[in-house]
Amino acid sequence: MKKILSIATVLLFAISLGACSQAKGPAEAAIKAAEDALNAGKAEAMKYIPDQVKAAEDALKAAKDAFAKGDYAAATTAATNASAKVKDLAAAAAAKKAELTKAWDEQSKLLPDMIASIKSRVDVLSKSKKLPANLSKEQFEGAKKGLAEIDKTWGEASSAFKGGGMADALAKAKSVKQKAVEIMTTLGMKVPEAAKG
Amino acid sequence: MADEPVQGKGEDASDATQWHEVQKGETLSKIAERYYGDPGLYNTIFEANRDRLKDPNLIRIGQKLRIP
Numbered sequence: 001m002k003k004i005l006s007i008a009t010v011l012l013f014a015i016s017l018g019a020c021s022q023a024k025g026p027a028e029a030a031i032k033a034a035e036d037a038l039n040a041g042k043a044e045a046m047k048y049i050p051d052q053v054k055a056a057e058d059a060l061k062a063a064k065d066a067f068a069k070g071d072y073a074a075a076t077t078a079a080t081n082a083s084a085k086v087k088d089l090a091a092a093a094a095a096k097k098a099e100l101t102k103a104w105d106e107q108s109k110l111l112p113d114m115i116a117s118i119k120s121r122v123d124v125l126s127k128s129k130k131l132p133a134n135l136s137k138e139q140f141e142g143a144k145k146g147l148a149e150i151d152k153t154w155g156e157a158s159s160a161f162k163g164g165g166m167a168d169a170l171a172k173a174k175s176v177k178q179k180a181v182e183i184m185t186t187l188g189m190k191v192p193e194a195a196k197g
Numbered sequence: 198m199a200d201e202p203v204q205g206k207g208e209d210a211s212d213a214t215q216w217h218e219v220q221k222g223e224t225l226s227k228i229a230e231r232y233y234g235d236p237g238l239y240n241t242i243f244e245a246n247r248d249r250l251k252d253p254n255l256i257r258i259g260q261k262l263r264i265p
Binding site: 106109110113114116117120121123124125127128129130131132133135184188189190192193194195 | 209210211212213214215216230231232233234235237238241264265
């Protein structure tokens with residue numbers, strides 16, 4: 001009787017071991033597929049949707065952790081989840097890129113024009129024997145200094161955009177716009193509608 | 198109307214060009230004084246509007262002038 005029990009135990013162990021190794025292969029393949037897909041589009045996606053890339057990486061890590069613990073079923077489920085997240089990355093990155101490009105195009109149309117108008121006004125006021133009412137010498141000096149700043153920052157924003165740093169470029173453009181509006185208001189100039197709000 | 202600088206006809210929302218609509222009794226000198234503090238700079242406005250002004254002494258009410 002004791003011998004029969006021992007044989008049954010060994011048989012059960014062998015069966016479970018077989019089942020286990022059968023689940024290991026698909027889990028391994030699912031993780032590899034998710035990892036390969038993530039690596040293929042990660043660099044581009046990181047520029048536009050870093051949070052979503054991190055979520056996909058976390059899902060992949062969960063799959064690897066489950067695999068390391070020998071929980072192949074959980075590893076397969078987590079890898080499938082990671083693959084789904086990775087699959088969405090390309091479309092989400094493309095959508096974000098289009099959105100940022102549109103925002104940049106709008107700023108590129110607006111800001112150089114504002115800077116040129118301010119320069120033109122500052123040039124004329126620099127020749128004036130007396131400043132207009134509501135513009136003190138200090139305010140005018142501040143406007144001149146501000147103009148030099150926005151000119152420099154706009155150059156940096158343009159370089160950032162050309163280098164692929166769209167978010168950085170737009171952040172710089174936003175600060176240029178705010179400052180340009182401030183200077184135009186100080187100089188008694190009309191602020192373009194597109195720069196308001 | 199003369200209290201605020203105006204936008205030119207057909208100007209889009211991104212256009213930062215500065216305009217002034219001529220009011221009754223205004224001259225280029227008065228407009229220059231208003232925007233620059235110096236009536237002597239009237240010629241700057243005249244030169245910026247050579248496409249629409251033939252003579253700095255001849256401006257019409259309602260005319261829109263670029264203010265550099």
